[in-house]
Amino acid sequence: MAIYLDCNATTPVEPSVSSVVMRFLEKDFGNAASPIHDYGVFALAAVEHARGQVAEVVKVRRDEVIFTSGATESNNLAIFGLAEEGIRSGRRHLITTAIEHKAVLEPFEEMARLGFDVHILPVGADGRFDPQRFADALRPDTFLVSTMQVNNETGVLQPLTEVAEILSNHDAWWHVDAAQGFGKGLEQLRHPRINLISISGHKIYGPKGIGALIARKHERQFPPLRPLMFGGGQEQGLRPGTLPVPLIAGLGEAAKLAVRNNNERAHKCRAFREQALATFLALGAQRNGAEDYTLPHVLNVSLPGINSDLAIKALKNVISVSSTSACTSHTHTPSYVLAAMGLSSEKIEQSIRLSWCHMTPDVDWSEVENILCALRG
Amino acid sequence: MSDIFKELEEVTVEQYDHYDLPKWLADPVLLVARSPELYQGKEYLVEILAAQVREYDVYAEAGCCKWAYDHEDIKRTLRWLED
Numbered sequence: 001m002a003i004y005l006d007c008n009a010t011t012p013v014e015p016s017v018s019s020v021v022m023r024f025l026e027k028d029f030g031n032a033a034s035p036i037h038d039y040g041v042f043a044l045a046a047v048e049h050a051r052g053q054v055a056e057v058v059k060v061r062r063d064e065v066i067f068t069s070g071a072t073e074s075n076n077l078a079i080f081g082l083a084e085e086g087i088r089s090g091r092r093h094l095i096t097t098a099i100e101h102k103a104v105l106e107p108f109e110e111m112a113r114l115g116f117d118v119h120i121l122p123v124g125a126d127g128r129f130d131p132q133r134f135a136d137a138l139r140p141d142t143f144l145v146s147t148m149q150v151n152n153e154t155g156v157l158q159p160l161t162e163v164a165e166i167l168s169n170h171d172a173w174w175h176v177d178a179a180q181g182f183g184k185g186l187e188q189l190r191h192p193r194i195n196l197i198s199i200s201g202h203k204i205y206g207p208k209g210i211g212a213l214i215a216r217k218h219e220r221q222f223p224p225l226r227p228l229m230f231g232g233g234q235e236q237g238l239r240p241g242t243l244p245v246p247l248i249a250g251l252g253e254a255a256k257l258a259v260r261n262n263n264e265r266a267h268k269c270r271a272f273r274e275q276a277l278a279t280f281l282a283l284g285a286q287r288n289g290a291e292d293y294t295l296p297h298v299l300n301v302s303l304p305g306i307n308s309d310l311a312i313k314a315l316k317n318v319i320s321v322s323s324t325s326a327c328t329s330h331t332h333t334p335s336y337v338l339a340a341m342g343l344s345s346e347k348i349e350q351s352i353r354l355s356w357c358h359m360t361p362d363v364d365w366s367e368v369e370n371i372l373c374a375l376r377g
Numbered sequence: 378m379s380d381i382f383k384e385l386e387e388v389t390v391e392q393y394d395h396y397d398l399p400k401w402l403a404d405p406v407l408l409v410a411r412s413p414e415l416y417q418g419k420e421y422l423v424e425i426l427a428a429q430v431r432e433y434d435v436y437a438e439a440g441c442c443k444w445a446y447d448h449e450d451i452k453r454t455l456r457w458l459e460d
């Protein structure tokens with residue numbers, strides 16, 4: 001079996017997360033909304049415990065965590081959930097960046113159709129947007145800003161600290177899509193100026209189908225979100241539906257481990273990165289994205305003279321890698337992220353994304369090098 | 378001793394010494410914290426207990442929303458630990 005190097009698409013599940021999920025699937029299967037007997041009470045206790053574990057990652061209160069099905073839903077709830085307030089207040093200017101995930105860009109397209117004025121910030125060759133350009137784009141009527149924490153294709157951290165500073169005297173709502181960075185880069189998301197944070201369980205060694213929108217209260221008030229679905233009143237009325245207790249408990253366990261093992265995980269990923277980087281640099285690869293801002297578990301490179309589709313197929317028995325994000329790879333369209341960074345079509349077609357984790361076993365890098373050399377042959 | 382039992386002991390002592398956790402509640406919790414051999418395999422419940430002690434609030438049931446844990450929550454978790 002090839003070694004899995006596509007952890008930005010989804011991560012393997014931590015063994016203790018699996019155990020917790022199985023417990024609530026098989027034995028403790030109560031409904032958290034039926035706390036009239038021990039089954040329901042225990043389910044509710046597990047949900048609240050998990051809420052606290054997720055809250056701890058970004059140092060918010062438990063009641064600021066709203067469970068959803070994942071970051072896509074969280075992004076939609078953050079963006080469309082604020083639409084009514086934007087219309088009511090007459091502030092219709094929105095800002096986002098060209099390298100956001102489709103789960104942000106497509107809701108913004110829809111917001112534009114609804115009459116909002118969407119400004120999309122470009123990025124530089126380093127894979128980051130320029131805080132000065134952000135400051136220049138900001139207007140008195142800017143209602144919502146949505147910026148990702150870490151890009152899913154390049155692993156590049158975005159300048160959130162600078163944005164927080166710029167927004168310190170502005171009352172625009174600020175949403176951060178943290179699907180790729182939550183539980184990895186801890187400090188950035190703890191900044192109190194960030195109003196809304198989207199997270200996903202399956203990017204932090206938790207189960208698929210669970211995530212959360214973290215909504216920081218300001219002066220004891222939630223951001224003025226409106227629900228997108230109705231019926232049941234769960235999650236403070238913002239996300240009705242029976243809570244998936246096994247998935248929520250699994251997400252909580254994953255969040256706990258993300259904090260507890262953060263340094264150890266980063267250390268292992270850095271060691272792995274050194275070997276991967278050395279291999280690809282020896283092949284003359286060009287790194288895509290600023291090295292200084294790239295998280296230690298991601299490497300995006302373009303290999304001169306080698307088409308990425310051919311490379312991925314040639315390597316499939318040794319390592320499993322991808323050429324773009326999981327949500328767009330099935331369409332075989334060139335990476336819009338790398339295009340936004342100014343890469344030529346040729347470089348984009350030569351790009352490979354490798355992403356690993358603390359559980360990734362050692363790779364035979366000499367075999368990888370030999371296969372790619374033969375391909376270039 | 379497992380980290381979670383040590384954590385439970387620390388947070389219970391802290392809540393008893395400096396905050397509102399009453400002795401009648403602190404004592405049975407400390408008994409759990411200091412008897413890890415009796416609660417092997419129940420670490421998940423011990424973790425919940427530690428969180429409940431950490432967020433213990435006498436007035437958790439007051440007001441419109443319950444966002445802290447009270448003595449009923451802790452008593453219930455202690456009962457589950459004995460099941």
